[in-house]
Amino acid sequence: MVKAMLGWIAVLLLLTQSACGFKDIDNRFFVIVVGIDEGKSHPYKISLMLAIPSPKTEPGVAKSVIINKEADTIAEAVRLMKSSVDKELDFGHTNVFVIGKSFAMHQDLSETLDWIYRRRDIQQISMLAAGVPDAESILNTKPKSQRIPGNDLILALSGSGTESPYILREYLFDFYRRIRGNGIDAYLPIIQPEEDNLIINRGLVMKGPRASLELTPEETACLNQLVRGFRRFIVKAKVEDQYVTFSVSKLRTRYRFAFPPSAPPEVHLYVAVEADLEDSPVSLYHHNWSKLEQVIAGQIQSEYTDLLIKLQEKGSDPVGFGLHYRAVMHQGRVEYQNWKQLYPELKFHVHATARFKSTGIIE
Amino acid sequence: MSRYFFYIYLTCMFINTIFFIPRLLLEERFSGAIMAMMIAVVLGSAYAILFMKAIAKFPGQNIADIFERMLPRAIRVPQLVFFGIMWAISGSIVLIAFATIAIRFLNPEASLTILLFCFCGICCWSSAHEPKSILFVTEIVMWLNVPVIAYIMYKSITSNWFVWDAIRILSDYTLKLPSWKALAAATYTFTGYINMAVYNREFKPAKIRMLWLVPIIGIVVLFTSIIVPVGLLGVDHVDDYIYTWITSADTLHMQFGVITRIVYLFLFAYIGFSLVFITLTWNIGAKLIASCFKKQTIQIRKLAVPMHLPWSIVFAVVTFVAGLFTTDKMVIEFVGQWLMVRWAAESFLVATIVYMAWRSVRKHG
Numbered sequence: 078m079v080k081a082m083l084g085w086i087a088v089l090l091l092l093t094q095s096a097c098g099f100k101d102i103d104n105r106f107f108v109i110v111v112g113i114d115e116g117k118s119h120p121y122k123i124s125l126m127l128a129i130p131s132p133k134t135e136p137g138v139a140k141s142v143i144i145n146k147e148a149d150t151i152a153e154a155v156r157l158m159k160s161s162v163d164k165e166l167d168f169g170h171t172n173v174f175v176i177g178k179s180f181a182m183h184q185d186l187s188e189t190l191d192w193i194y195r196r197r198d199i200q201q202i203s204m205l206a207a208g209v210p211d212a213e214s215i216l217n218t219k220p221k222s223q224r225i226p227g228n229d230l231i232l233a234l235s236g237s238g239t240e241s242p243y244i245l246r247e248y249l250f251d252f253y254r255r256i257r258g259n260g261i262d263a264y265l266p267i268i269q270p271e272e273d274n275l276i277i278n279r280g281l282v283m284k285g286p287r288a289s290l291e292l293t294p295e296e297t298a299c300l301n302q303l304v305r306g307f308r309r310f311i312v313k314a315k316v317e318d319q320y321v322t323f324s325v326s327k328l329r330t331r332y333r334f335a336f337p338p339s340a341p342p343e344v345h346l347y348v349a350v351e352a353d354l355e356d357s358p359v360s361l362y363h364h365n366w367s368k369l370e371q372v373i374a375g376q377i378q379s380e381y382t383d384l385l386i387k388l389q390e391k392g393s394d395p396v397g398f399g400l401h402y403r404a405v406m407h408q409g410r411v412e413y414q415n416w417k418q419l420y421p422e423l424k425f426h427v428h429a430t431a432r433f434k435s436t437g438i439i440e
Numbered sequence: 441m442s443r444y445f446f447y448i449y450l451t452c453m454f455i456n457t458i459f460f461i462p463r464l465l466l467e468e469r470f471s472g473a474i475m476a477m478m479i480a481v482v483l484g485s486a487y488a489i490l491f492m493k494a495i496a497k498f499p500g501q502n503i504a505d506i507f508e509r510m511l512p513r514a515i516r517v518p519q520l521v522f523f524g525i526m527w528a529i530s531g532s533i534v535l536i537a538f539a540t541i542a543i544r545f546l547n548p549e550a551s552l553t554i555l556l557f558c559f560c561g562i563c564c565w566s567s568a569h570e571p572k573s574i575l576f577v578t579e580i581v582m583w584l585n586v587p588v589i590a591y592i593m594y595k596s597i598t599s600n601w602f603v604w605d606a607i608r609i610l611s612d613y614t615l616k617l618p619s620w621k622a623l624a625a626a627t628y629t630f631t632g633y634i635n636m637a638v639y640n641r642e643f644k645p646a647k648i649r650m651l652w653l654v655p656i657i658g659i660v661v662l663f664t665s666i667i668v669p670v671g672l673l674g675v676d677h678v679d680d681y682i683y684t685w686i687t688s689a690d691t692l693h694m695q696f697g698v699i700t701r702i703v704y705l706f707l708f709a710y711i712g713f714s715l716v717f718i719t720l721t722w723n724i725g726a727k728l729i730a731s732c733f734k735k736q737t738i739q740i741r742k743l744a745v746p747m748h749l750p751w752s753i754v755f756a757v758v759t760f761v762a763g764l765f766t767t768d769k770m771v772i773e774f775v776g777q778w779l780m781v782r783w784a785a786e787s788f789l790v791a792t793i794v795y796m797a798w799r800s801v802r803k804h805g
Contacts, residue, residue: 079743100549194680197544197545197548198548200690200701201687201690201691202690202691202692202693202700202701235695237695248601248691250601250672250673250687250690250691251601253673253674253677254603254673254674254676254677255674257674257676257677257680258674258675258676258677259676305600306600397603397605400603400605400606400609401605403605403609403612404604404605404606404608404609405608406612407611407612408612409612409613410470412612
């Protein structure tokens, strides 16, 4: 008797489930990409790419809606946009945040992007990027190969599609700890539209909370190796006055500090690579291989040194030398104050070693 | 039977290292949290081993039985009621915390009232069972969830985005005097053994083997629970995150998994642990309070209701009401204060049992 009654109560409880606030998937708009720009009349201009679910997933038929709004805060813009669409906006699948370059240059990103850091439904593993000329034009570009809305950006940035050394990857949680923490600076990949395609081959490096330096593709690749240990890159060097390209298959970088007495502190960066020949107009099989190794090492050494000095001149530290300094010194809170004075006069010594493994399937 | 002891111990450890302890410790990471953890390993294991050795002198008895032999009613009853309430609170804060987390991360549009009602209802029902069945369900949940947790821990430590420099920075702040709050928080990790105060009755040969595992498991779990958030969320602003561990789990992903976000796997595992933990603590709390009464069952018509059921219902109702009115900040601040009271109470209970064991050994040889 009592058991039966309890059973009925359990069944009746199921009726209350409507109050769980479940909304049918047909009544939701999934926001895939969010673009953040400076507005004309307001501080923010927010653009959202909303995916339209479609039964077909064929290349080029991905349908999406782009809506945008200017407002004083991101939250306000989103609320205003909610009234301009018929379905509930859902940020649970937002994978990419594109920040307009001028926004990144002029605004303090540790404060102005607070909405992204604070919202509970935004994934910590969503990716950030900078858009040139602005974020909105990135959202409006639709590559022909696209099968699912916004998927081209996700595939390229996350590395599950193309794997290019020129594409930096920055997750939200990593961006947050870099931009608010001391001793390491954030970076963003730069996306630029070109007709129907998006080109991602440069990097934007922050100094503190603001963007400070735009890197060339070569420097971006170099930074990618340093901070992420990205190892599929190429080394272009001159051998017998011809350009020869080596592809790298293994990379190991590590660095340590040295404090010579009465001289500025030094960073010794050790880079070890294993390379194959990928493209060469001259036959190198009978060449002296240890000379080739020296050529590769020399090339890497000069690329790394140039990048490090360029970053140092700007006062930006995406590699995290400051963090490492704080880790190896045992002085507590004054470490970072000392580091800020030390960084401009730091000396970089790059020690590159290369191992040349093969010339491919021909001599 | 020893394994059941470790299941209880581990359940408490897993729960406590996720919900409040990392947050309380990480707030003080530059002022003595590390030292607090190291002291806690020594103190916590010492408490656990002392208590287990002492309670082994009373095979098949719980503290209510022991107190009954040794203490007059006027001292015994307030103590048992106090301990019962302490146990109930430890379950209730986890329930409220998990309800909030479920709303935040699983379904933000859900109504808190219904969610709390369901959680309280389930836990009330399950905590009214007999200790034996609760021990069995703990075993099942443990075997289901430990592989998941182990996988997540492995994933986080080996993550490419894990920054070991952050941990090394933290090591500069080892030699600092910890605050009482940090110490109380860190020792809470080891508290699982105290459940034996009641469940000892189920352990007929009361000897628990392999007690040396207690400090080892403790060190591994406690330090992992602090190191992983620091490595993943950065040393300077890890305390910005309110739900430290949920956010840490969200930084991991399985590219080719059924679901990409590991945080859901994590929440799934922790729903199990939380429910078991609440069941355990409410059951113990209700048993302790019920043991103050002469009658052990109440007759309602033909049904004999065990005495601890009404107390489970009381806990559930109070938790339900409290859950509706508390805010995130109130819960965290309450836990900070409660932990210190809890530590004092725990020390007192351990000291009492050790003293009683010593006295009974002396008396009976």
